[in-house]
Amino acid sequence: MAGSTPPRKGRSTAAAMGDGLEEAWLMAEAPAAKKSHAKAAECGGVTVSFGLRGHFNSFVLLLLVLFAVFAVSITTKHDDGNGGREQPETATTTLMPPPPPADYAGARDDGGQADVAGECDMSSGRWVFDDVAYPLYKESACKFMSDQSACGKFGRKDLKYQQWRWQPHGCDLPRFDSLKMLRWLRNKRLAFVGDSLNRNQWISMVCLIDSATPALHKSMAGGNSSLVSFRIHEYNASVDFYWSPLLLESNADHPVHHRVADRVVRAGSIAKHARTWADADVLVFNSYLWWRRPTIKVLRWGSFDAATAASEDGTHRAAYEVTDRLRAFELAIRTWSEWLELHVDRARTKLFFTSMSPTHLYSDEWESAVGGENHQCYNETEPIMAEGEHRGRDTDPAFARAVEAEVARLGARGVAVRVLDVTRLSEHRKDAHPSVHRRQWSPPTAEEVEAKARDPSSGADCIHWCLPGVPDVWNQMLYAHIMSSSSS
Secondary structure, X not given: OOOOOOOOOXXXXXXXXXXXXXXXXXXXXXXXXXXXXXXXXXXXXXXXXXXXXXXXXXXXXXXXXXXXXXXXXXXXXXXXXXXXXOOOOOOOOOOOOOOOOOOOOOEOOOOOEOOOXXXXXXXXXXXXXXXXXXXXXXXXXXXXXXXXXXOOOOOOOOOHHHHEEEEXXXXXXXXXXXXXXXXXXXXXXXXXXXXXXXXXHHHHHHHHHHHHOOOOOEEEEOOXXXXXXXXXXXXXXXXXXXXOOOOOOEOOOOOOOXXXXXXXXXXXXXXXXXXXXXXXXXXXXXOOHHHOOOEEEEEEXXXXXXXXXXXXXXXXXXEEEEEEHHHHHHXXXXXXXXXXXXXXXXXXXXXXXXXXOOOOOOHHHOOOOOOXXXXXXXXXXXXXXXOOOOOOOOOOHHHHHHHHHHHHHHHHOOOOEEEEOXXXXXXXXXXXXXXXXXXXXXXXXXXXXXXXXXXXXXXXXXXXXXXXOHXXXXXXXHHHHHHHHHHO
């Protein structure tokens, strides 16, 4: 049947031209007959008759058959159904898939095709210096840049830290497309919930969008409140940050005045915070930095003030337990996951949890200490380029396992949360912190001035990140996952 097998030279090609040509082919292959009247010869069940008066006609017919055979041979050799172009013969035909659309999330700058985000471990890779494609924006081009991240504004001269590209081992990280992100965000809300590292990532997202869309009407509302909202008015979209460093209600919830000696969380209490971000279409959580205390107080009843202040008469006005930080974190992350299980819109809301952001507070982690001195990340201008994983002493894998356990539990109950593993890639970037190039929020004390004179690295911020910089990569990963899940 036509189309069931590839055409071969000769007989089957002739068959494709009709029954008449097939009959002529058989006549040409018949054995010669004796000159006699009404003699008959059989060939393959087909009877061919010859008569004396038909010799001339037979001769003419034979010439026609030979001409047809020659024509068929030429056609088979030079025409394979591709408009007469000669093609090499192959045993197998491979059909290539159609090319993806131009704005596909996995499209690489060089025209190649990156793996879909869900099929590649984007956290495993290496840093590659790329001063052509990076940074993704200029610090001065972001109208909403935070002074906490504006390292160039506060005196940093070496800008090489902005020009490193993260290259995963098994795929390519798609370049952030601000307009595509805004098209997806139309009439939606993206909210970052957590501590100052999540605010660092939020500012990065704001700058990625703002710097690429100078003509759009954008505004920032909220100031120093717990909820700050960046709005893109033409798209009716918002990118928000909500200050909640311990996820649960705590005595560190004030967005400005949150430096407290004792950290206290209220057991099982997340509803007050959740009312602010429950309607978001994308939620990006984080929590780790503020748990880095030996112990945490878990409040059962009473006020935060009562839990931290001794009573004059010795009576207790609050019930709390003092527990180790991991146990307190596990209680908080369980409360968080239970709220998501009961309240989140599973069909609409995309959920992410950003893993621990590493610190670089101890220079002996990457170099031999000279005279026991620790300069932290001060004057560091290159990443840690050693092969393999690097882990600083402030990174506690037990906290990562606690998050992964709750994420797995939620997944078994039909609530999908993706962990953005930013820890491994960020561990190598000792060069990308503000260090001393940051805004001083209050005038230095006499002791701080003296300490600075003795040690220039005194007061260096080796926790947060300069922008443009490392958090932009975190948002490239977030962008890749959002686009990938939207197109699937």
